[in-house]
Amino acid sequence: MTDIHGEPLRLGIVPLRPLVLSDLVTGAWQAVRRNPGPLLLLPLAVIAVAQALAWLLIVLVLGEYPELTFATPPVEPGTDPAVLDRFWEELRLLGIAGGLQLVVIALLGMVATAVVNVVVPRAVFGHTTSTGEAVRPALAAVPRLLGTTALTALLLGLPFAVVAALVLVLGPVGVLLVLVAGPLMLYLSIALTFAQAVVVVEDASPVAALRRSRELVHAVGWWRALGVSMLVSLFFSFVTLIVQTLFEQVSGGGVLAALLASTLVGAVNIGFGASVLCLLYVDHRARWEGIEGLWNKAG
Numbered sequence: 001m002t003d004i005h006g007e008p009l010r011l012g013i014v015p016l017r018p019l020v021l022s023d024l025v026t027g028a029w030q031a032v033r034r035n036p037g038p039l040l041l042l043p044l045a046v047i048a049v050a051q052a053l054a055w056l057l058i059v060l061v062l063g064e065y066p067e068l069t070f071a072t073p074p075v076e077p078g079t080d081p082a083v084l085d086r087f088w089e090e091l092r093l094l095g096i097a098g099g100l101q102l103v104v105i106a107l108l109g110m111v112a113t114a115v116v117n118v119v120v121p122r123a124v125f126g127h128t129t130s131t132g133e134a135v136r137p138a139l140a141a142v143p144r145l146l147g148t149t150a151l152t153a154l155l156l157g158l159p160f161a162v163v164a165a166l167v168l169v170l171g172p173v174g175v176l177l178v179l180v181a182g183p184l185m186l187y188l189s190i191a192l193t194f195a196q197a198v199v200v201v202e203d204a205s206p207v208a209a210l211r212r213s214r215e216l217v218h219a220v221g222w223w224r225a226l227g228v229s230m231l232v233s234l235f236f237s238f239v240t241l242i243v244q245t246l247f248e249q250v251s252g253g254g255v256l257a258a259l260l261a262s263t264l265v266g267a268v269n270i271g272f273g274a275s276v277l278c279l280l281y282v283d284h285r286a287r288w289e290g291i292e293g294l295w296n297k298a299g
Contacts, residue, residue: 012126016291019283024228028275031123037131038119039275043112044267050108051259054101061100066093105266110145112270114138117200120278121294137200144199147206152192155210159184190226191217197281201294216281219288228280232273240265 008015013034014027032039058065069090115138119129159181194213198204204212217225240261247261282294 011124013120013123014279014282016124016286018287019279021228021231024276024279024283027124027279028120028272031120031275031279032271034123034128035119035134038115038129038134039271040267042115042131042135043109043270044263046108046112047105047263047266047270050105051101051263053108054104055259057104058097058100062093062097066090066097106149107146109266109270110149111135111138111142112267113196113274114141114145114200116270116274117197117278117281120275121201121282124279124282125295141200141203144204144206144209145196148195148199148209151206151210152195155188155192156185159188186226187222190222190229193217193225193229193277194281194284197278201281216284216288220284225280225284229277232276236265236269236273239268 008017010016013030014023019027055065067090115131115134118134118137122129163181191214192210194216195206195209198209198212198216199206202209202212243265244258244261247257285294
């Protein structure tokens with residue numbers, strides 16, 4: 001679409017033409033800037049609540065929030081076995097705590113991610129969305145998002161489970177199957193990138209969303225989706241490292257500082273990172289089917 005001057009028509013955060021990487025990044029930034037309530041303050045509140053609930057759950061299950069008292073594994077010659085046992089016990093408790101925290105944040109973060117997929121397609125056409133307007137359809141999509149997440153986890157975990165079983169049966173020879181399972185899991189993770197956006201924007205069922213995501217990814221290019229996803233992941237890995245380092249330097253490395261850092265990073269990751277991926281979904285769909293369907297939905 002073009003305006004009267006022959007330039008690409010721009011109603012909202014991105015021009016209505018095939019998008020390049022810079023469009024995805026600047027568009028995500030504009031989405032957050034124009035909709036700070038649902039795309040920044042809400043994710044911050046959701047992650048903060050999730051962190052608090054996870055902390056409470058960990059304390060209820062483990063008795064206290066575990067910490068690792070060893071800077072490095074105590075494996076020097078002559079190390080007391082009791083010390084080594086204590087190290088592995090602390091590591092086990094940290095693993096349990098991390099798993100509980102991950103589950104709680106993922107479940108509550110699903111609501112914030114759904115909100116992103118309500119707000120961003122509307123922002124493409126110049127609409128701003130209040131937090132209340134975004135939360136209502138997002139909550140309606142949560143049951144289907146739970147089903148989609150469970151199916152995705154099953155599909156991604158199945159190759160790993162099969163390889164682990166074969167390693168137990170075949171021994172070292174089975175390790176070679178990792179060369180097959182690894183690429184398969186990578187392929188599936190990218191092919192299913194748009195599943196959550198499809199659930200929210202297109203009101204699809206979990207199975208239909210996974211199928212539709214794969215179609216949209218391949219319609220424009222699996223490698224393109226991989227490249228953008230990797231760049232987003234690398235960017236937020238870098239941001240996470242910087243924020244955690246700053247909080248650690250200021251606080252001296254306390255647990256509370258680590259939780260505050262992860263809350264901030266998680267909120268930005270949802271608000272900005274999910275917006276980039278939602279715009280990538282919009283772009284793939286517009287390139288393959290045209291912009292009309294999204295226009296009707298956004299209106």
